Every structure is written in structure tokens, then in C-alpha cells.
Amino acid sequence: MWLDISLIVIILSGIVLLGSSRIGTIIQLFAFQSLVLSSIPLQVDRAGLNWHVLTIAFGTLIVKVFVMPNFLFWAIRHVRLRREAPTILGYGKTMLLGGILVGMAFYISSKLTLPDRYFSRLFIPAAFSIFAIGLLLLVSRVKAITQVIGYLVMENGIFLFSMLLLDKTPFLIEMGILLDIFVAVLVMSIVINNITEDYEDTNTLNLTTLRD
Amino acid sequence: MLLFLILLPFSGGLLAFVLPKNSLRKILLIGVASIHLAAVLGLWSGGMPDNGSGPVFLGLDVLGKLILTVISILFAAVSVYLWGYLKNERACNRIFTGCLLLLLSSMTLVSVSAHMGLLWVALEATTLMSAPLISFERSPQNTEAAWKYVLICSVGIALALLGTIMLAISSGNFKTVFLNDLLNHASVLTPSWLKLSVIFLLVGYGTKMGLAPMHTWKPDAYAQSPAPIGGLLSGALTACPILAILRVVQICNRADLSSFIEPILMVMGVLSLGVAAVFILRQKDFSRMLAYSSVENMGIIALGLGLGQAAYWPSMFHLINNALTKGFMFMLAGNLYQHYRSRDMGQIQGVYAQNALMGVLLVLGFMSLTAIPPSGTFFSEIMILSAAVQSKHYLIAAMFIVFLSVIFIGMAKGALQMFHHGPASKQESSPMVHPVSSMAPILVLGAIILALGLHVPVFLENVLRSTQTSLGGR
Numbered sequence: 001m002w003l004d005i006s007l008i009v010i011i012l013s014g015i016v017l018l019g020s021s022r023i024g025t026i027i028q029l030f031a032f033q034s035l036v037l038s039s040i041p042l043q044v045d046r047a048g049l050n051w052h053v054l055t056i057a058f059g060t061l062i063v064k065v066f067v068m069p070n071f072l073f074w075a076i077r078h079v080r081l082r083r084e085a086p087t088i089l090g091y092g093k094t095m096l097l098g099g100i101l102v103g104m105a106f107y108i109s110s111k112l113t114l115p116d117r118y119f120s121r122l123f124i125p126a127a128f129s130i131f132a133i134g135l136l137l138l139v140s141r142v143k144a145i146t147q148v149i150g151y152l153v154m155e156n157g158i159f160l161f162s163m164l165l166l167d168k169t170p171f172l173i174e175m176g177i178l179l180d181i182f183v184a185v186l187v188m189s190i191v192i193n194n195i196t197e198d199y200e201d202t203n204t205l206n207l208t209t210l211r212d
Numbered sequence: 213m214l215l216f217l218i219l220l221p222f223s224g225g226l227l228a229f230v231l232p233k234n235s236l237r238k239i240l241l242i243g244v245a246s247i248h249l250a251a252v253l254g255l256w257s258g259g260m261p262d263n264g265s266g267p268v269f270l271g272l273d274v275l276g277k278l279i280l281t282v283i284s285i286l287f288a289a290v291s292v293y294l295w296g297y298l299k300n301e302r303a304c305n306r307i308f309t310g311c312l313l314l315l316l317s318s319m320t321l322v323s324v325s326a327h328m329g330l331l332w333v334a335l336e337a338t339t340l341m342s343a344p345l346i347s348f349e350r351s352p353q354n355t356e357a358a359w360k361y362v363l364i365c366s367v368g369i370a371l372a373l374l375g376t377i378m379l380a381i382s383s384g385n386f387k388t389v390f391l392n393d394l395l396n397h398a399s400v401l402t403p404s405w406l407k408l409s410v411i412f413l414l415v416g417y418g419t420k421m422g423l424a425p426m427h428t429w430k431p432d433a434y435a436q437s438p439a440p441i442g443g444l445l446s447g448a449l450t451a452c453p454i455l456a457i458l459r460v461v462q463i464c465n466r467a468d469l470s471s472f473i474e475p476i477l478m479v480m481g482v483l484s485l486g487v488a489a490v491f492i493l494r495q496k497d498f499s500r501m502l503a504y505s506s507v508e509n510m511g512i513i514a515l516g517l518g519l520g521q522a523a524y525w526p527s528m529f530h531l532i533n534n535a536l537t538k539g540f541m542f543m544l545a546g547n548l549y550q551h552y553r554s555r556d557m558g559q560i561q562g563v564y565a566q567n568a569l570m571g572v573l574l575v576l577g578f579m580s581l582t583a584i585p586p587s588g589t590f591f592s593e594i595m596i597l598s599a600a601v602q603s604k605h606y607l608i609a610a611m612f613i614v615f616l617s618v619i620f621i622g623m624a625k626g627a628l629q630m631f632h633h634g635p636a637s638k639q640e641s642s643p644m645v646h647p648v649s650s651m652a653p654i655l656v657l658g659a660i661i662l663a664l665g666l667h668v669p670v671f672l673e674n675v676l677r678s679t680q681t682s683l684g685g686r
Contacts, residue, residue: 111404112404112405112408113402113405115381115384115405131374135367144359147363148363151363151367154370155370157374158370158373158374161374161377161378161381162377165377165380165381165387167387168380168386168387169329169380170269170327170329172269173327173330173333176329176330176333177329177332177333179333180333180336180337180340183337183340184340184362184366187340187343187344187362188362188363188366191343191358191359191362192359194347194350194355194358195356195359198352198355199352204359207355207356209352209353209356210353210356210357210360210431210432210435212431212491212494212495212500
């Protein structure tokens with residue numbers, strides 16, 4: 001019950017992300033989505049709470065809800081224009097496309113053999129949906145910072161998927177993945193910082209000097 | 213021993229961040245690189261590796277060992293080369309050297325990991341550690357290249373992570389992605405999840421490898437990074453995602469899905485060849501031309517893997533030759549850029565007239581790039597072609613020949629012009645001299661390339677044959 005509600009909230013926050021244009025709102029929406037996401041490991045674990053599950057939930061909370069949004073705000077601290085530039089598709093159409101992707105996610109999931117533990121019928125479709133929404137956000141926006149958020153939303157979808165394997169994935173690997181994503185955002189923030197120093201904006205349409 | 217190979221460059225990298233002087237860091241770099249190389253070569257004296265059969269995180273089979281050796285040789289060559297190269301760069305090299313050593317550590321981890329999740333973690337680490345190397349010179353163009361590189365590769369690798377998780381889901385009852393478990397129980401993997409996972413893994417690791425149409429970061433990243441780093445990225449770093457793809461091929465062959473994966477690899481390979489051919493023809497920048505040549509060679513390797521059994525060991529041989537040639541050519545290019553102060557092939561002219569040795573080396577590298585005999589690449593490309601013909605893929609074979617010819621014409625236009633034309637002005641005819649540290653690694657790599665073209669040692673042939681058994685599972 002609570003699990004289904006959380007999953008629906010996660011999908012909806014993704015759709016809202018697709019329609020938002022203020023960079024600050026986008027970062028906060030991502031933080032909110034990650035907050036709900038970090039409660040998922042506690043909800044799906046039926047064997048009772050153990051340190052493994054607690055560490056994953058707590059680590060996700062710290063890294064994705066507090067540290068990463070702060071990095072991203074740091075990277076754009078000198079940028080005055082904090083709205084997304086007009087996109088090719090427009091927000092309405094992007095949201096509509098997001099809805100279609102969610103539908104496709106449900107269709108694809110219905111074709112797959114379900115693994116023996118899948119917690120909820122919404123689980124795999126939700127993971128696919130979030131992944132696809134992140135990818136859509138990444139390709140439809142032009143500001144570097146929104147593209148990073150798109151990447152992180154994709155990563156949230158992958159995180160949901162990995163919950164299916166919660167009992168079998170080695171702890172070391174999970175921490176390695178979290179560390180990698182953390183460093184990825186760190187490196188991306190530094191590059192965005194450099195972009196804003198060079199161009200006084202994070203619009204990637206400026207990055208066109210290298211081409212064939 | 214394997215742990216030592218990972219921890220040595222790792223601790224070296226951390227040490228580089230705290231050392232106070234540029235020169236100390238350069239000594240550290242060469243020291244770590246040579247100990248690493250010695251240790252890796254020492255691994256070969258221990259006979260054929262045995263991986264055991266249990267679930268282990270670290271293990272070294274013949275594929276990993278071969279790729280680790282290529283990485284280590286190239287890294288040692290580049291670290292010696294950097295001794296002279298960094299003298300001309302006044303900037304502080306703390307972050308540069310530190311990240312370079314951490315990159316070696318993560319590349320080593322890729323080649324010794326026997327767990328698909330660990331492999332992913334290590335591969336993502338290689339992307340992150342190499343990004344600061346690309347933006348070393350810190351101009352807006354460098355920032356642009358680094359941004360494209362980090363974003364495209366991270367997204368690609370994220371697809372591969374999803375693929376890895378699907379692989380684990382497909383493994384139903386044991387749910388782990390230890391390589392030994394996967395290979396031993398390949399027949400019980402759930403086909404629907406496995407197929408989905410293979411697609412994600414191929415696209416994801418293919419992005420990191422630079423297969424078309426996910427290659428767009430490649431010319432920018434290689435051209436904007438310092439020339440020797442371009443060599444390291446295109447020679448050693450691309451070998452890492454290739455290893456990941458070899459693992460996928462291994463699993464598919466064991467799971468009787470080779471008829472599923474082979475067409476995908478063939479299409480990706482031929483597409484890369486086609487894209488490379490189009491862009492090489494009108495290329496003026498030498499580094500960018502080499503980058504498209506890297507797209508081409510990745511395509512050839514993917515095509516070879518897609519053609520099945522008969523083309524496996526030629527592909528592996530091609531991988532070795534390509535890695536050495538790329539390192540060789542980028543370092544040579546570094547010397548030329550420092551002399552001519554330009555990367556434009558129209559500006560770099562009359563190399564032979566200015567320095568006969570550099571001219572001869574340029575032609576040697578050109579021959580190996582375009583597979584003119586006697587070079588190892590000629591041999592491997594002919595073997596791949598004959599595998600295509602024998603397996604009755606006539607269309608693929610025809611396209612292979614056409615694209616390679618176009619690429620040959622494109623490169624000949626650029627490289628021979630550099631070799632031949634006289635110096636454009638008096639000012640440029642100042643003598644071309646390079647320090648020993650900038651020539652020695654080029655000469656050593658050149659000698660190995662030439663030797664492999666003339667004669668494949670029995671030892672190497674045995675190793676290549678055993679990679680074939682290891683890949684095919686028979």
C-alpha cells in the first residue's frame with residue numbers, strides 16, 4: 001500500500017520535472033524524488049531491518065538529498081539567469097511524451113517474465129518509467145545543469161531496479177556505485193563551474209566550437 | 213598480487229596529490245609505471261592463469277591478462293614521454309599526475325575484476341579520472357570537450373549499469389553477477405531478461421568504446437587533451453570497455469545466444485566504419501583524424517567479434533596492434549605539434565626534410581594505421597575479411613573493403629602531405645630536435661609494431677588461440 005503510493009509519487013515527480021523551467025525548482029524536485037526513493041529500501045525489506053539496508057537508505061538520503069543538490073547549487077552560484085532556455089519541443093509536449101513513455105514502460109514490463117520477488121506490480125514499470133523520463137529530460141533540455149539532473153533521475157530509475165536484488169548484491173558493489181555517482185556529480189559540477197566562468201551561462205548551445 | 217597491482221598506482225595517485233614539487237611527481241609517475249609494468253610482465257612467467265570456479269571479485273583470465281599487459285606497456289611509454297612533455301607546460305601538474313595514476317589503478321581494476329558489477333564501478337571510475345586530464349590546458353574548448361566526454365560517457369555507462377542489473381535479474385535463482393557463476397550456469401539464465409540486458413550492455417559499453425553513433429565525444433576529447441593523453445585514451449582506455457564487451461560475448465556464447473548478439477555487433481561495427489570513412493575524408497586536424505581512425509578500429513574489432521569464432525583471435529590481435537599504433541602516433545603527433553605549434557595538417561609539412569627519423573616514423577605509423585603490409589593490422593584485417601566471406605556475409609565484406617579504401621585515401625591525403633611537402637617558410641625550417649625522453653618511447657613502440665608485423669612469436673600466437681577458446685567456451 002505505502003509502497004505503491006511512494007512509487008506513484010516518484011513517477012509523478014518525474015512528470016512534473018519535465019514541465020518545470022526554474023533551475024532551482026528542478027534541483028529541489030530532484031531532491032524530493034530522492035527523498036521518497038531513499039525510503040524504498042526500508043519498505044521492501046521484509047526480513048526486518050538490518051545494517052545493510054539501513055546503510056543504503058541512509059547513504060542515498062545523505063548523498064542524493066543533501067550533498068548533490070548543494071553541489072549543483074554551488075556550480076551555478078554566479079549564474080543570474082536561472083530559467084531554462086526555450087526547448088525544442090516545448091514543455092507541454094515534453095510532458096505528454098513523458099506520459100507516453102510511462103505507458104510504454106508498463107507495456108514492456110507486462111511482456112517480461114517477472115522475477116520471483118517483485119514486491120509490487122508497479123515496481124518494474126516505475127523503474128522503467130523513471131529511467132525513460134530521466135533520459136527524456138537529458139535530451140530535451142539545453143542547460144548543462146538540467147542535463148545533470150536528467151542523468152541523476154535515470155540513476156534513480158536504476159536504483160529502483162537494483163532494489164529487486166537487494167538481498168543478493170554485495171555491499172561493496174553498492175557502495176562503489178554510490179561513490180561513482182557521487183564523484184560523477186562532483187566532476188560534472190566542476191565542469192559546469194568552468195562553463196559558467198567561460199560563458200557566464202550554463203547553456204550547452206554555447207558549446208559549439210568543436211565540430212566537423 | 214592482483215591487489216598489489218591495483219593499490220600501487222592508487223596509493224601513488226594519492227601521494228601525488230600531497231607531493232610538493234612538479235619534478236617529484238614526475239619521478240613518482242615513472243617509478244610507479246615501471247614497477248607496474250615489471251609486475252604485469254612477471255605475471256606471464258607464472259604459466260597459464262587459473263581462475264578457480266567459485267565466486268571471487270578479483271581474478272585474471274587470459275583475456276584480462278592480455279588487456280592488462282597492453283594497458284601497462286602503453287602507460288609506461290606515455291609516462292616516460294610525459295617527462296619531457298610536461299617541461300613545456302608551466303602549470304602545476306598535481307591534479308594531472310594524481311588523476312593519471314588513479315586512472316591506471318582503475319584500468320587495472322577493470323582488467324582483473326571477475327564480477328560484472330565491480331567491472332562497472334571500475335569503468336565508470338576510468339571515465340571520471342580521465343576527465344580532468346582532458347581539461348588540463350583549461351581553455352573554453354577544453355571545457356567543452358570535457359563536458360561532452362563526461363556527460364555522454366556517464367550516460368552510456370548508466371545504460372550499462374541497467375544492463376548489469378537486468379543480467380542479475382535474468383540469473384533467477386542465484387541472482388549474482390560473478391563471472392564464474394554466470395559462465396557456469398549460463399544455460400539457466402532467463403532469455404527475455406538476458407536479451408534486454410545484452411542490448412543495454414552493448415549500447416552502454418559501446419558508447420565508452422566510441423562505436424558509432426555514440427562516438428561524438430571522441431574527436432573532441434582526443435584532440436583537446438594533451439597529445440600523449442590522447443594516445444593513452446585511444447589505446448589503453450578503449451581496451452577497458454572492449455574487455456566488458458568480451459565478457460558479454462563470453463556469456464552469450466555459453467548461453468547459446470550467439471545468434472542474437474552477433475548481428476548487433478556486426479551492424480555497430482560496419483556503421484562505425486562508415487562514419488569514420490565519411491569524417492576522415494574531410495579532416496584537417498591531425499588529432500581529430502586519429503580519433504576517427506580510432507572509431508574505425510573499434511568498428512573493426514566489433515565487427516570481428518560479431519563474425520564469430522573464426523574472427524575472434526584476429527580481433528584480439530587487432531586490438532593489440534591498434535593500441536600500440538595509437539600510442540605511437542599520438543606521441544609522434546605531440547612532437548610535431550611542439551615543433552610546428554599547430555595541429556592543422558596543412559601547417560605541418562616537410563617532416564622528412566626537417567628530420568629524417570621523424571619522417572620515417574610517420575610513414576611507419578601511417579602504414580600500421582591503414583594496414584599496409586608488413587604491419588600487424590594488415591594481417592588481422594585480412595583474417596577478419598576472410599571470416600566474413602567464409603561465413604557468407606558478402607555484403608558486410610564488400611562494405612568492409614569499400615570503407616577501408618575510403619579511409620586509406622583520406623589518411624594518405626593528410627599523412628603523405630605532412631611527410632612530403634617542403635617547409636612552407638624559412639622560419640619553420642629551424643632544426644627539429646626532441647629530447648631523448650620524447651623519442652625513446654616512440655622508438656620502442658615502433659619497434660614492437662614492426663616486429664609484430666613481420667613475425668608473430670609462437671608465445672603470442674598461443675595466447676591468442678587461448679583467448680579464442682576462452683571467448684567461445686569451447
